[in-house]
Each structure stands twice: as C-alpha cells, then as structure tokens.
Amino acid sequence: MAKKSGRKETNEQEFQGQVITWLNTEISKRALGLDTATQEKPRKTSGHRSDMIVWIDRLAVLPFLAIELKTPTTPINDPAFFADALGKGRYWKSKYFALWNMRDFEVYETTITNPTPANAILRSTHPLALTHVDDWLKANFKKDLHEQAVEILDAAVNHNISGISNQRAIDPEIFVSRLTEDIGQLRTIFYKDLKKASNTDRKLRKKLKQIATEQGFEGFVDDIDYAIAGQIGYRFIGQILFYFALRRKIPALKELQVSPTDVLPAALKPFFDDVRRYDYEALFKPEPIEALVPVGKVAQAIIRRLIAQLAVYDWASLTDDVLGSIFEHLIPRGQQILLGQFYTPRPVADLLVASTIDGERPFVLDPGCGSGTFLMSAYSYLAYAANLSHKELLSIIWGFDVSPFAAELAVINLYRQDMAEYENFPRINVSNFFSRNQKDTIEFPASQAASGTQKVPVPIPQFDSIVGNPPYLRSQNQDDLDPDYRKKLFQSAVAAGFDAGAKTDLFAFFIYHATKLMKNGSRLGFVTPASWLTSDYAITLQQALLGTIRIQSVIASNAESFFPQVDVNAVLLIAEKGPKDAPDEPIRFVTLKQPISVLTGGNGEYWARVVALAQELESNVSVENEKYRIKLVDPACERKGLNDDRTKPRNWSKFLRAPLSYYSIFKDVA
Ligand SMILES: C[S@@+](CC[C@H](N)C(=O)[O-])C[C@H]1O[C@@H](n2cnc3c(N)ncnc32)[C@H](O)[C@@H]1O
Structure with a gap:
C-alpha cells in the first residue's frame, strides 16, 4: 500500500516537472512577457506537493498564474478543489489561478472580488479520458495534457492582453x-x-x-x-x-x-x-x-x-x-x-x-x-x-x-x-x-x-493676492543650497529693492520677490516662522513691511500650531502693497486663544463664518476677549525705531505675548 502511494506521489511530481518544462518552453519560445514557471515551496506544509507558479518576474516576486493540480479522481466541480485553488492564488497574489485535474481545467482571475466557479474565464471543453495519474505517461494522453497546459497558460495570457473587452468596474x-x-x-x-x-x-x-x-x-x-x-x-x-x-x-x-x-x-x-x-x-x-x-x-x-x-x-x-x-x-x-x-x-x-x-x-x-x-x-x-x-x-x-x-x-x-x-x-x-x-x-x-x-x-x-506657506530654511542648512540658487535669491531681493542680510531665511526672499508680482492694493498672506519678529536678519524684512508692502496683521495662536508637522513656531502674516505715500494703518498683533476651526464653527455657510472671523480680526481697536487678543501698534513709531537704531530689529513678538492690561500699566512700552 505504502509502495503504491509512493509511486503515485512520484508520478505526480514527475508530471508537475513535465508541466513546468512545457510551460517554460512556451514562455521562452513566444515572448509572452513572462519570466519563468517554477515549482515553489507550498504554502501549506505536510502532505502537499509543490505549488506551480508562472511568473511575470520571479526576482520581483510578481506572480502571474498559480496552477492547482490534482489527480483525475478529484472532480473538477469539487468545492474544496476550487477553494484550494483560490487560496493558492490569493496566497501567491497571482493575477490568475487555475484548477486542473488532468482531465478538465478552469482558469480564473484572482483579483476580482470574491471569485466563484461562475466567473471562470475559460473551461476545458473536452475532458480527457485519464482515470489514473500514471496515464500521463501514455503517449496520446501526454500530447493532450501538453495541449491543455498550453491552453491554461494562453487563457490567462490572452485575458491579460485583451481584458479590455472584458472591462470591469472599479472598486x-x-x-x-x-x-x-x-x-x-x-x-x-x-x-x-x-x-x-x-x-x-x-x-x-x-x-x-x-x-x-x-x-x-x-x-x-x-x-x-x-x-x-x-x-x-x-x-x-x-x-x-x-x-x-x-x-x-x-x-x-x-x-x-x-x-x-x-x-x-x-x-x-x-x-x-x-x-x-x-x-x-x-x-x-x-x-x-x-x-x-x-x-x-x-x-x-x-x-x-x-x-x-x-x-x-x-x-x-x-x-x-x-x-x-x-x-x-x-x-x-x-x-x-x-x-x-x-x-x-x-x-x-x-x-x-x-x-x-x-x-x-x-x-x-x-x-x-x-x-x-x-x-x-x-x-x-x-x-x-x-x-x-x-x-x-x-x-x-x-x-x-x-x-x-x-x-x-x-x-x-x-x-x-x-x-x-x-x-x-x-x-x-x-x-x-x-x-x-x-x-x-x-x-x-x-x-x-x-x-x-x-x-x-x-x-x-x-x-491680486499671493498666499502660501513658503519653505523655511534653518540657518545650518543654508550652505546646502546650490551656490547659484543662493546667488539668485539675493539678486532677486536686490531686483525687488531690498538689501537682504546674510542670514536671511528662505521665506523672506519669497516675500521680497512676491512684491514684484503684486498689484497695488493687493495682499500677501503667508504662514511664516515667528523668528522674523525678533531675529537680526529681519531688519530688512521689518523695514520692507513698513514700506513697499504694509503689514496689516500678524496672527499667532496659543491654542494650536499653524504648521504642526514641522517643529517651528509659525505665525500668519498679512500685508498689503500700496503706493509709498499710502496713509498708515495700525498693525494688528493678534493672539488667538482658540483653534481656528473652533472660532469658525457654528451654523450656516462655512465661508461666511470664515469671512466673519477674518473681518473681526481686522479690528481697529485693541481688544481682548475669550477668543483672541488684538493689540494695535502704530507703524510710524516702529518705522522710527528701526531708523533710529539700524543694528537691531524691533521686538515684535512681545506684542503677541503681553495681555492688554500690561500696556495700560506700562504705557510707554511699545
Ligand atoms: C511648506 S511647503 C508648502 C506647501 C503648500 N503651500 C501648503 O501650505 O500646503 C513649501 C513648498 O514650496 C516649494 N518650494 C520651495 N522652494 C521653491 C521655489 N524656489 N520655487 C517654487 N517652489 C518652491 C516646495 O517644493 C514645497 O512644496
């Protein structure tokens, strides 16, 4: 008994080896866009023969077709046979899978949602008359089986090429x-x-x-x-x-x-x-x-x-x-x-x-x-x-x-x-x-x-409007910039009428260059790092924002980070380009106490609520409530301060930090 089953096993292995040879001959002879057919270590251990896989690219682990081979005694319509074959296709993630009992075959796509036996893309039309695995050694059956192997391969290849005629909806x-x-x-x-x-x-x-x-x-x-x-x-x-x-x-x-x-x-x-x-x-x-x-x-x-x-x-x-x-x-x-x-x-x-x-x-x-x-x-x-x-x-x-x-x-x-x-x-x-x-x-x-x-x-x-969140550059990364690019940055600042300091952050160059593309009366709205409110390089920027374009508001938040993915303290800058002799408007230093999404929450049209908040923040008086604090600062005073001492920027971050009550106690602080 043991001997008999051993012989059967051998024959199945031998037959599988023969099929692999047939498939590889087809693959190399016919430029099918396939790489090779191999016998792979089975996904289930004990008692199972190797898995037969045809590859688009074996190196890249791109399988094309997984063939589940059984002996003629397993009926083609056995649900367990189908389940095994589908499982193998899914395990190998092959585009197609096939069932073959040496009499009949069926070929399926693995990639459709829940394939069932009704979805076969091809079935054999004439069952072969083999009754035992050994029959494959008989010349006439061998020839028929060879043909079936090629048919299985062709079914998948042809479907792959002309699948367009069989188009499917996209999930x-x-x-x-x-x-x-x-x-x-x-x-x-x-x-x-x-x-x-x-x-x-x-x-x-x-x-x-x-x-x-x-x-x-x-x-x-x-x-x-x-x-x-x-x-x-x-x-x-x-x-x-x-x-x-x-x-x-x-x-x-x-x-x-x-x-x-x-x-x-x-x-x-x-x-x-x-x-x-x-x-x-x-x-x-x-x-x-x-x-x-x-x-x-x-x-x-x-x-x-x-x-x-x-x-x-x-x-x-x-x-x-x-x-x-x-x-x-x-x-x-x-x-x-x-x-x-x-x-x-x-x-x-x-x-x-x-x-x-x-x-x-x-x-x-x-x-x-x-x-x-x-x-x-x-x-x-x-x-x-x-x-x-x-x-x-x-x-x-x-x-x-x-x-x-x-x-x-x-x-x-x-x-x-x-x-x-x-x-x-x-x-x-x-x-x-x-x-x-x-x-x-x-x-x-x-x-x-x-x-x-x-x-x-x-x-x-x-x-009419330039908006965005231009890139920032940590000063330690300045040297990584291509020298030609660095040169271009400084040249563009000069062309826009600004003398940028050596440590100028990349985003400031965006502001300088933007002024050249802005209409009179247009606005710029940028997310920027807060560094320019105090850093030395910011003297030119602060001057620019009190000259060619006028700073309208700086908005900071105590309730959220405006640029959470980056470990940088960010503020919002809103500035307006006007004629040089445009009358001054106060600068608003705004500190939000609630996240913007909360401040713009509520009923009705979303954009109406956002516009309402934007208008509220353009307040013409200093104000503090549970939602925000707005400190108005006289630009003429800041301009004078910068002109009087050209070595230091003005400290604008203090206007974002101090409660309004502070200014009534120390009237001259600003
Ligand atoms: C911080 S991301 C901002 C992205 C987008 N504005 C936002 O806020 O969702 C900065 C973007 O500026 C781009 N950038 C950097 N230097 C640039 C340059 N010289 N010209 C144009 N784009 C640039 C980067 O590729 C990056 O996509």
Missing part, C-alpha cells in the same frame, strides 16, 4: 490599495538603488541634499533618500493613472500599451509627449528627479504590470466622483510628510485666504504651492464668494513649485474639483519662483481647446 478601495502597494514596491526599489548609488557617488549625495534643501524638507524628514525615492515612485504611478483618467475625456490619446520587451520609462515618453500637446506639462514633462536612478528590471516589471492592470478597467463608465475620490485618497496626508511634502492645515489656509483675497475675478498665486492646499482653499472661497465656474477659477488660480511631485499633486487636486468640465487645465507650473517674473509667458491651452491642441503663451499676471 475604489481595492483600486487604491493596489496602487498603494505598487507605489510601496517601487519606492523600496528606488530607495535601495538610490542608497547604493549615493554611497559611492559624492555628486549624487550632494544633489539629493540640494533637492531636499530646495524643496524645504532638509532637516524635517528623517531620511532624505526615502522621501525622494517615494517622490520618484509616486511620479510614475501618478503619471500613468492620470493618463488613463485623461483618456476618458480626450479619446484622441492613444491606448497606453507597453510590450514586455519595451524599455521603461523610454517607452512611455511618446504617450506622455502626446498629452503635452494639450497641456499638463507639470505632470508629463521629463524632470531631472526621474533620472536620478536608472529604472531597473524589477521596477520596470512593476510599472508594466500596473499598466496591464489599469487597462482592464472600464474607465469610460467610471464616474467623476469615484475617480476624484481615488485621486484624493491615493496619498494619505500622513504619507505626504514622508515624501517631503508638508502642508498647511486647511482652517489655517482658509483664514489666510479669506483675509487676503478680494475682488470679483482676482488673480491668485501660491508661489510654492505644494499639493495645492491654498489653491484649493482659494478655489472653494472664490466659487462661494465670486460664483465663478470651474474653467474661470482655473484661469485665475496660479501655482508654482520647484518639486515636480508637488506640482503633480496640485494639478490632480485642482483637476478633480470638476472632472465633468472639458476645459480642465490648472495653471500649475514646475518652476523656481525666483526665475519667474511678471510678463514671462507660460504656454497654456487656449480657451475652447478641448477639440484641438492649440496652446497660447499666457503672460504671468500681476496678482
């Missing part, structure tokens, strides 16, 4: 989790490659540090390489996902297909160049960050697999809401921090927006827009206050960012505000703010461009 949750997995895998690979390359390449190490410094995350993330690797991974995934989304509205775009022998990312270029005829430069223009590490074989396999997976979905029937929510959830806010992307909490951005933007069709700019927090806030505010359409809003809301990754997120975030609109071209540009000057032109699609690819040069306008 956003599964979809996002799959994309997240791909991003994670790519990031791990790029991280390893970056680390390896930078260990032996000093120039690359310097470059990575510079990127982190310029994007403002040096010193704020634990691992620069990890952040940059994530940015590269996300950029690929974001581009591909966005391409599929765009094809829903621009059918002239070609179907995104890459063959197993295509080299990536080169093979993607023609597709991405095609989109750039319409717009979306911020997403599809090749950027140096993508070329920091070569895309190795494994990463290429993941990107290829992603494209193949996305192609089987029914994009045409996908609603804008569902796609919008996929984009929204693709990178959770927490992840953005690890990617070096810091963002301002929305209530903070909203208060600055409501305090800064004015007019029926104002041009608004965030010069370092990140993922677009301020731009989305401005969009929402103007949709409420000025009742403008999506297309109109996109034409007046501008964003620059040096980081292609950030700009990509900003485009996606504005784009998804109304995906039903054909003219959906956000004015986001991957730029160094200091290289952008008024009247420079940037190509954007002409109005009514949906049917064509006409682009027109649009001059950078004078802005």
Whole structure:
C-alpha cells in the first residue's frame, strides 16, 4: 500500500516537472512577457506537493498564474478543489489561478472580488479520458495534457492582453490599495538603488541634499533618500493613472500599451509627449528627479504590470466622483510628510485666504504651492464668494513649485474639483519662483481647446493676492543650497529693492520677490516662522513691511500650531502693497486663544463664518476677549525705531505675548 502511494506521489511530481518544462518552453519560445514557471515551496506544509507558479518576474516576486493540480479522481466541480485553488492564488497574489485535474481545467482571475466557479474565464471543453495519474505517461494522453497546459497558460495570457473587452468596474478601495502597494514596491526599489548609488557617488549625495534643501524638507524628514525615492515612485504611478483618467475625456490619446520587451520609462515618453500637446506639462514633462536612478528590471516589471492592470478597467463608465475620490485618497496626508511634502492645515489656509483675497475675478498665486492646499482653499472661497465656474477659477488660480511631485499633486487636486468640465487645465507650473517674473509667458491651452491642441503663451499676471506657506530654511542648512540658487535669491531681493542680510531665511526672499508680482492694493498672506519678529536678519524684512508692502496683521495662536508637522513656531502674516505715500494703518498683533476651526464653527455657510472671523480680526481697536487678543501698534513709531537704531530689529513678538492690561500699566512700552 505504502509502495503504491509512493509511486503515485512520484508520478505526480514527475508530471508537475513535465508541466513546468512545457510551460517554460512556451514562455521562452513566444515572448509572452513572462519570466519563468517554477515549482515553489507550498504554502501549506505536510502532505502537499509543490505549488506551480508562472511568473511575470520571479526576482520581483510578481506572480502571474498559480496552477492547482490534482489527480483525475478529484472532480473538477469539487468545492474544496476550487477553494484550494483560490487560496493558492490569493496566497501567491497571482493575477490568475487555475484548477486542473488532468482531465478538465478552469482558469480564473484572482483579483476580482470574491471569485466563484461562475466567473471562470475559460473551461476545458473536452475532458480527457485519464482515470489514473500514471496515464500521463501514455503517449496520446501526454500530447493532450501538453495541449491543455498550453491552453491554461494562453487563457490567462490572452485575458491579460485583451481584458479590455472584458472591462470591469472599479472598486475604489481595492483600486487604491493596489496602487498603494505598487507605489510601496517601487519606492523600496528606488530607495535601495538610490542608497547604493549615493554611497559611492559624492555628486549624487550632494544633489539629493540640494533637492531636499530646495524643496524645504532638509532637516524635517528623517531620511532624505526615502522621501525622494517615494517622490520618484509616486511620479510614475501618478503619471500613468492620470493618463488613463485623461483618456476618458480626450479619446484622441492613444491606448497606453507597453510590450514586455519595451524599455521603461523610454517607452512611455511618446504617450506622455502626446498629452503635452494639450497641456499638463507639470505632470508629463521629463524632470531631472526621474533620472536620478536608472529604472531597473524589477521596477520596470512593476510599472508594466500596473499598466496591464489599469487597462482592464472600464474607465469610460467610471464616474467623476469615484475617480476624484481615488485621486484624493491615493496619498494619505500622513504619507505626504514622508515624501517631503508638508502642508498647511486647511482652517489655517482658509483664514489666510479669506483675509487676503478680494475682488470679483482676482488673480491668485501660491508661489510654492505644494499639493495645492491654498489653491484649493482659494478655489472653494472664490466659487462661494465670486460664483465663478470651474474653467474661470482655473484661469485665475496660479501655482508654482520647484518639486515636480508637488506640482503633480496640485494639478490632480485642482483637476478633480470638476472632472465633468472639458476645459480642465490648472495653471500649475514646475518652476523656481525666483526665475519667474511678471510678463514671462507660460504656454497654456487656449480657451475652447478641448477639440484641438492649440496652446497660447499666457503672460504671468500681476496678482491680486499671493498666499502660501513658503519653505523655511534653518540657518545650518543654508550652505546646502546650490551656490547659484543662493546667488539668485539675493539678486532677486536686490531686483525687488531690498538689501537682504546674510542670514536671511528662505521665506523672506519669497516675500521680497512676491512684491514684484503684486498689484497695488493687493495682499500677501503667508504662514511664516515667528523668528522674523525678533531675529537680526529681519531688519530688512521689518523695514520692507513698513514700506513697499504694509503689514496689516500678524496672527499667532496659543491654542494650536499653524504648521504642526514641522517643529517651528509659525505665525500668519498679512500685508498689503500700496503706493509709498499710502496713509498708515495700525498693525494688528493678534493672539488667538482658540483653534481656528473652533472660532469658525457654528451654523450656516462655512465661508461666511470664515469671512466673519477674518473681518473681526481686522479690528481697529485693541481688544481682548475669550477668543483672541488684538493689540494695535502704530507703524510710524516702529518705522522710527528701526531708523533710529539700524543694528537691531524691533521686538515684535512681545506684542503677541503681553495681555492688554500690561500696556495700560506700562504705557510707554511699545
Ligand atoms: C511648506 S511647503 C508648502 C506647501 C503648500 N503651500 C501648503 O501650505 O500646503 C513649501 C513648498 O514650496 C516649494 N518650494 C520651495 N522652494 C521653491 C521655489 N524656489 N520655487 C517654487 N517652489 C518652491 C516646495 O517644493 C514645497 O512644496
């Protein structure tokens, strides 16, 4: 008995070995985009033979098909057989799984929600007449079994290629989790490659540090390489996902297909160049960050697999809401921090927006827009206050960012505000703010461009409002800036009429340069570190804020951090550009005692409540209550103080700290 079962086992193993040989012959002979077929250590121990797996890339652990083989005595419709096969497919995370009892076979997709026997993508039509495992050794059966093995493989391969005819609805949750997995895998690979390359390449190490410094995350993330690797991974995934989304509205775009022998990312270029005829430069223009590490074989396999997976979905029937929510959830806010992307909490951005933007069709700019927090806030505010359409809003809301990754997120975030609109071209540009000057032109699609690819040069306008949270630089990181970039910062300050001190923080240069792009009567609303209220470098800044642009308010909070992800004491600055001889208005030093979200809570329209708070804080009298303290200070007195002693800044932080009662006791303190 024991001998007999031993013989049977041997025969099954031998048969499996034969099947692997057949499959590998097919794979190598026919350029199927597959790597190899192998026998793997089974997921269940004791009493089970090896698992048969066909791989897209074995090195990258990208399985394609898991075959559950049983002897002819197990009926094909045995529920336990199906459950075993499905379990194996899920365990290996293979795209397809198959049941085969040497008589019949069935092939399924593992990736659909809860597959059942009704979902087979192919079943054998003619059962073979084998009754015992040994029968495979007979020549006629051997030939038939060989054919069945190839049929099983072909069923999965053909379905994979032409799955488009079998398109499926998108389940956003599964979809996002799959994309997240791909991003994670790519990031791990790029991280390893970056680390390896930078260990032996000093120039690359310097470059990575510079990127982190310029994007403002040096010193704020634990691992620069990890952040940059994530940015590269996300950029690929974001581009591909966005391409599929765009094809829903621009059918002239070609179907995104890459063959197993295509080299990536080169093979993607023609597709991405095609989109750039319409717009979306911020997403599809090749950027140096993508070329920091070569895309190795494994990463290429993941990107290829992603494209193949996305192609089987029914994009045409996908609603804008569902796609919008996929984009929204693709990178959770927490992840953005690890990617070096810091963002301002929305209530903070909203208060600055409501305090800064004015007019029926104002041009608004965030010069370092990140993922677009301020731009989305401005969009929402103007949709409420000025009742403008999506297309109109996109034409007046501008964003620059040096980081292609950030700009990509900003485009996606504005784009998804109304995906039903054909003219959906956000004015986001991957730029160094200091290289952008008024009247420079940037190509954007002409109005009514949906049917064509006409682009027109649009001059950078004078802005009615400049808002944002520009990068800060710790003084110890100043030396990591590229010397040419540093030079440019100082030159831009001079060009704007300011003599910036040596230790000037990066955000102050943003203020100086912004003044050149602001209309008379326009406002600037920035989140800034509080250092300039007292630091030496701030003399020039304080002078500027009492001259070319006039400080309206400084807002601090005792109840929350305005920029919680970064260990910096932040305040809000609101300033207005006016003619030099504009009459003085008092400076308001505001200290909030409750979080902004509490101060703007209540019933009725959200924006009406935010505007009400913004107006309340522009008080023309000093006031203190349980919500805030506002201390009014005479700018003429501060100007005189700065002129009398040009070696020291004024100490403005004291106005944010002392209770109003202090001033009535020490009348001359200010
Ligand atoms: C602190 S983040 C702010 C992001 C966004 N404004 C927010 O508050 O959510 C600063 C952004 O400025 C960008 N940045 C840094 N230097 C820049 C420059 N010279 N020109 C344009 N953008 C820049 C960084 O890439 C980063 O996305």
